Amino acid sequence: MEVKTIIGLEIHVQLKTKSKMFCSCSSEYFNDIPNSHMCPVCLGLPGALPVINKEAVVQAIRVGEALNLDINSKSRFDRKNYMYPDLFKGYQITQFEFPITTSGYVYINVNNGDKGSKSKKIRILRAHMEEDTAKSTHYSDHTLLDGNKAGVPLLEIVSYPDMESSEEAKEYAKKIYNIVRFIQASDCDMEKGQMRFDLNVNLKITKKEGGSVVKEYRTPIVEVKNLNSFRALERATLYEEERQLEEFRKNAEIAQVGNKVTRGWNDNLSKTFFQREKEESNDYRYFPEPDLPPLYLNKEFIDNAKKSIGILPDEALKILEDKYKIGSNIATTIVEDRSYYNYFLSELIKYKGSPSNLANWIAGYIVGLLNESGKSILDISSGMLAILLNLEDANNLSSLKIKDILKEVILENSDLDKLINDNIIIKDDNMLDTTIDNILANNKEEVLKYKSGKDGILSYLIGQVMREMQGRADPSSIKEKLLKKINSI
Numbered sequence: 001m002e003v004k005t006i007i008g009l010e011i012h013v014q015l016k017t018k019s020k021m022f023c024s025c026s027s028e029y030f031n032d033i034p035n036s037h038m039c040p041v042c043l044g045l046p047g048a049l050p051v052i053n054k055e056a057v058v059q060a061i062r063v064g065e066a067l068n069l070d071i072n073s074k075s076r077f078d079r080k081n082y083m084y085p086d087l088f089k090g091y092q093i094t095q096f097e098f099p100i101t102t103s104g105y106v107y108i109n110v111n112n113g114d115k116g117s118k119s120k121k122i123r124i125l126r127a128h129m130e131e132d133t134a135k136s137t138h139y140s141d142h143t144l145l146d147g148n149k150a151g152v153p154l155l156e157i158v159s160y161p162d163m164e165s166s167e168e169a170k171e172y173a174k175k176i177y178n179i180v181r182f183i184q185a186s187d188c189d190m191e192k193g194q195m196r197f198d199l200n201v202n203l204k205i206t207k208k209e210g211g212s213v214v215k216e217y218r219t220p221i222v223e224v225k226n227l228n229s230f231r232a233l234e235r236a237t238l239y240e241e242e243r244q245l246e247e248f249r250k251n252a253e254i255a256q257v258g259n260k261v262t263r264g265w266n267d268n269l270s271k272t273f274f275q276r277e278k279e280e281s282n283d284y285r286y287f288p289e290p291d292l293p294p295l296y297l298n299k300e301f302i303d304n305a306k307k308s309i310g311i312l313p314d315e316a317l318k319i320l321e322d323k324y325k326i327g328s329n330i331a332t333t334i335v336e337d338r339s340y341y342n343y344f345l346s347e348l349i350k351y352k353g354s355p356s357n358l359a360n361w362i363a364g365y366i367v368g369l370l371n372e373s374g375k376s377i378l379d380i381s382s383g384m385l386a387i388l389l390n391l392e393d394a395n396n397l398s399s400l401k402i403k404d405i406l407k408e409v410i411l412e413n414s415d416l417d418k419l420i421n422d423n424i425i426i427k428d429d430n431m432l433d434t435t436i437d438n439i440l441a442n443n444k445e446e447v448l449k450y451k452s453g454k455d456g457i458l459s460y461l462i463g464q465v466m467r468e469m470q471g472r473a474d475p476s477s478i479k480e481k482l483l484k485k486i487n488s489i
C-alpha cells in the first residue's frame with residue numbers, strides 16, 4: 001500500500017492600506033475599542049454604497065506580480081451570501097468568477113534525501129480580493145463580536161494541490177509570507193490575524209499487488225480553516241495524515257472523494273475536530289455585486305503598480321551571497337524584512353570594513369535587540385552602526401563595548417556621542433604599563449604557574465588588566481606588553 005499526501009493551501013493576507021476595502025473606515029484598528037471602526041457601508045445598511053479602495057487594488061497587483069500571476073485588466077466583485085454572525089451584512093463582497101489575478105507560481109526548497117534539497121514549483125491558481133469578517137471571541141455561553149476587522153481588504157491566494165508533505169506546506173507558506181512582507185504589501189503579523197491559512201488535505205492510497213496497481217482510493221478532502229501559525233499548519237497536516245489513514249483502514253469503501261468536510265483546529269489539544277460538511281459554491285448563491293461596477297484597469301495603472309515592488313527576497317538573497325559574500329544563514333535573516341535589507345545597504349555606504357562583518361552585526365545582534373525592545377530598525381539612527389564598526393576596525397572601540405553601546409542606545413535612547421567618548425580605547429602607553437606592572441605584582445603565583453606551562457593563565461591576566469582599564473584598552477597591546485614583561489621576569 002502506497003500513501004501519498006495531497007495538500008493545497010488558501011492563504012488569506014490582510015493588505016496594507018489606510019482604509020477598509022469598500023469604505024473610508026481606518027483599517028488600523030489594532031487594540032482600538034471594539035466596534036469603533038464601523039460605518040453604514042461596512043454594516044451594509046440600506047442605501048450605503050461601497051467604493052473600491054484603489055490602494056488595495058495596487059497592493060493586490062503588487063502581490064500578483066511578485067507571485068508570477070497574470071494581472072487581469074477586467075475583474076469583478078461578487079456577492080457571497082451566508083449567514084454567519086461574523087458577517088453583519090449577511091454577505092461578503094469577494095471575487096468569484098473573475099478574480100484580479102490568475103495562474104502564477106513560486107519555487108520552494110524541498111528535501112531531496114541524500115542530495116540535500118531541490119527546488120520545486122508550486123502553482124498558484126489565483127489570488128482574489130475580498131473583505132475580512134468580524135472578529136469573534138467565544139465564551140462558554142456567549143460570543144463577542146468586534147466589527148473593526150470587518151471590511152479590511154484581504155487577498156486570498158489559492159494554490160494548486162501541489163504539496164506532498166507538512167514540510168512542503170510550511171515551506172510554501174513561509175515563501176508567501178516572506179515575499180508579501182518583503183514587498184510591504186502586508187506585515188503578515190499572524191498574532192494580529194494579518195495572515196491565516198486554510199489547509200486542504202487528503203490522501204491518495206494505492207493498493208498494489210506484484211508491482212501493479214490493484215485499486216486507488218482518495219480520502220475525502222478535509223479543509224482545516226483559520227490556522228494562524230506555521231507550527232499549527234504543520235501539526236494540523238500531520239494530524240490529518242494520520243487521522244485520515246486510520247479512518248481509511250476502518251472504513252475504506254465509504255471514504256471516497258466528494259464528501260468534503262470542514263474541520264477546525266484546536267491548538268491546545270493539537271487535534272482537528274469536525275465542524276460541518278463543506279458548502280459547495282452553489283450554497284453561497286454567488287451573484288455579481290450589484291453595487292459595484294466591474295473593475296477595469298488600464299495598462300499604465302497595472303505597470304506602475306508592478307514596478308513599485310522593486311527587488312524580491314530571492315534576488316536580495318543572491319546579491320548578499322554573491323556580491324557581498326555573506327553566509328547563507330546571516331543573509332536569510334537579513335532578507336526576512338525589507339527594512340533590514342535597506343538598513344544593511346545604507347550602513348554599507350558609510351562602513352569601510354567588510355560587508356559580512358556588517359551583516360553579522362545586524363543579523364546576529366541588532367535584530368535580537370529589536371525583538372527584545374519591540375522597536376523597528378527604522379527607529380535606529382542611520383549611520384550609527386557604521387560609526388561604531390569603523391571605530392572598532394581602527395582599534396578605537398572593543399566589540400564588547402559596541403554591544404553595550406548599541407544596547408543602551410536602542411533600548412534606552414542614550415546619547416551615542418557621550419557613550420563613545422566614555423568607552424573609547426585609551427591609547428596611553430604609560431598608563432597601560434603601570435597597570436600591567438601592578439597586576440603582575442599582585443599575581444605573582446599566577447605568573448609562576450604560567451611560566452610552568454599553564455597557558456590558560458594568560459587570558460586571566462589579560463582580563464585583569466582589561467578590568468582595571470575599565471574595558472578601554474586594546475587587547476592586542478595588553479597581550480603584547482604582558483608577554484614581554486612576563487618573559488623578562
Ligand SMILES: [Zn+2]
Pocket residue numbers: 020023024025037038039040041042043151
Ligand atoms: Zn466602514
